[in-house]
Amino acid sequence: MSGTELRRFATLNDPAYNRIEVIVEKKGDQLCFSHGWMELNKLYDLKYGAAVTLINVKPSRFVIQIKDRFGEEIEYPKYDQPMLLR
Numbered sequence: 001m002s003g004t005e006l007r008r009f010a011t012l013n014d015p016a017y018n019r020i021e022v023i024v025e026k027k028g029d030q031l032c033f034s035h036g037w038m039e040l041n042k043l044y045d046l047k048y049g050a051a052v053t054l055i056n057v058k059p060s061r062f063v064i065q066i067k068d069r070f071g072e073e074i075e076y077p078k079y080d081q082p083m084l085l086r
Contacts, residue, residue, distance in 0.1 A: 009022070010060045016076035022035065023035040040052075044077070050069060
């Protein structure tokens with residue numbers, strides 16, 4: 001994602017159609033997610049060694065895939081309400 005495409009908010013979508021909104025910040029030449037990223041940790045109860053893969057499908061939308069420390073994809077809980085910051 002280039003600097004011209006950087007948007008303040010990004011939406012993370014999982015295979016269960018949950019939506020988590022995070023704030024995107026640019027620090028130097030890196031992009032970081034904040035404000036909402038810790039909710040992702042709580043939502044999926046991530047443990048040590050878990051891996052989160054982010055696939056950029058649009059400038060402000062990512063599909064996420066989460067694997068546990070053994071490389072197995074987790075079961076995604078289903079929530080009725082999206083986790084939005086706005």
